[in-house]
Amino acid sequence: MNATANSADGERGAAGSAKPARKPARSRTGGPAASGGSAGAGTAATPAKRTKQAKQESRTALVRRARKINRELAEVYYYAHPELDFENPFELLVATVLSAQTTDLRVNQTTPRLFAAYPTPAAMADADPADVEELIRPTGFFRNKTKSLIGLSTALRDRFDGEVPGRLEDLVSLPGVGRKTAHVVLGNAFGKPGITVDTHFQRLVRRWKWTEQTDPDKIEAEVGAIFPKKDWTMLSHRVIFHGRRICHSRKPACGACPIAHLCPSFGEGETDPEKAKKLLKYEMGGYPGQRLKPPADYPGKPAPAAGGEPAG
Numbered sequence: 001m002n003a004t005a006n007s008a009d010g011e012r013g014a015a016g017s018a019k020p021a022r023k024p025a026r027s028r029t030g031g032p033a034a035s036g037g038s039a040g041a042g043t044a045a046t047p048a049k050r051t052k053q054a055k056q057e058s059r060t061a062l063v064r065r066a067r068k069i070n071r072e073l074a075e076v077y078y079y080a081h082p083e084l085d086f087e088n089p090f091e092l093l094v095a096t097v098l099s100a101q102t103t104d105l106r107v108n109q110t111t112p113r114l115f116a117a118y119p120t121p122a123a124m125a126d127a128d129p130a131d132v133e134e135l136i137r138p139t140g141f142f143r144n145k146t147k148s149l150i151g152l153s154t155a156l157r158d159r160f161d162g163e164v165p166g167r168l169e170d171l172v173s174l175p176g177v178g179r180k181t182a183h184v185v186l187g188n189a190f191g192k193p194g195i196t197v198d199t200h201f202q203r204l205v206r207r208w209k210w211t212e213q214t215d216p217d218k219i220e221a222e223v224g225a226i227f228p229k230k231d232w233t234m235l236s237h238r239v240i241f242h243g244r245r246i247c248h249s250r251k252p253a254c255g256a257c258p259i260a261h262l263c264p265s266f267g268e269g270e271t272d273p274e275k276a277k278k279l280l281k282y283e284m285g286g287y288p289g290q291r292l293k294p295p296a297d298y299p300g301k302p303a304p305a306a307g308g309e310p311a312g
């Protein structure tokens, strides 16, 4: 996923046709309603005006706008899900550790052989580091990741009876496991709500003026205060989906963005609808997704196994 994740998402932009989302993009010729919905179509706001609007937005208006964004993203990404392939909590934990600084696609193409060789914490704890390094080499930083995998597997075997614990404080005590990884595991393997503050989440919530914080823990706290706890996990998936497909780091596809009317940063990227459409990725651009085994309601194509065609 990078269900998650801090994946680099380095794939090129897709040039294919956009898979129609359930909710069509609204007219965004005039920019978004940044402050309590005051700015509508035909009232193009300058960056300075948008900044002023954002500053003037009351707490109540911000909460209302943020929750509306979440509701609209839920319609667009009705199929949002963790984008790491996994069958059990241990596989999700391992995959999430591997997802640092790479794409979920690369992890998903790597883990089948790893899990076949080391299906349990006990098996991975006893692994020869050189063998693990070789298997996970495609994910980058493979020496450090191998240390984390063998370390956390040893801790699971020795301290938790070979089971992945379902408590935050236990998870973060494992080697190589921080709050982000812990929340991914808690939210998706244990059904315990958590906010996943990865690179996409950080970028988007700042673009939406939900927070001005840059520290992940403070972002987690401020965004968590806007939404009911039960919404945290799916909110995280939707925000990350949007960041990967439309609201990219360098070239956000504002002209093809279904929530542009709610975004104070409309115009930060391409606003021409046709040009913006060409920036869409994964199923939005008509390309395969990141999971080799996507959920049944995923409207795109499964990702190819290692050595297959590149995803969009």
Ligand code: SF4
Binding pocket: 207, 246, 247, 248, 252, 253, 254, 255, 257, 258, 259, 260, 263, 264, 265, 266, 267, 268, 269
């Ligand atoms: S793509 Fe543009 S309009 Fe859409 S959320 Fe990102 S910055 Fe805002």
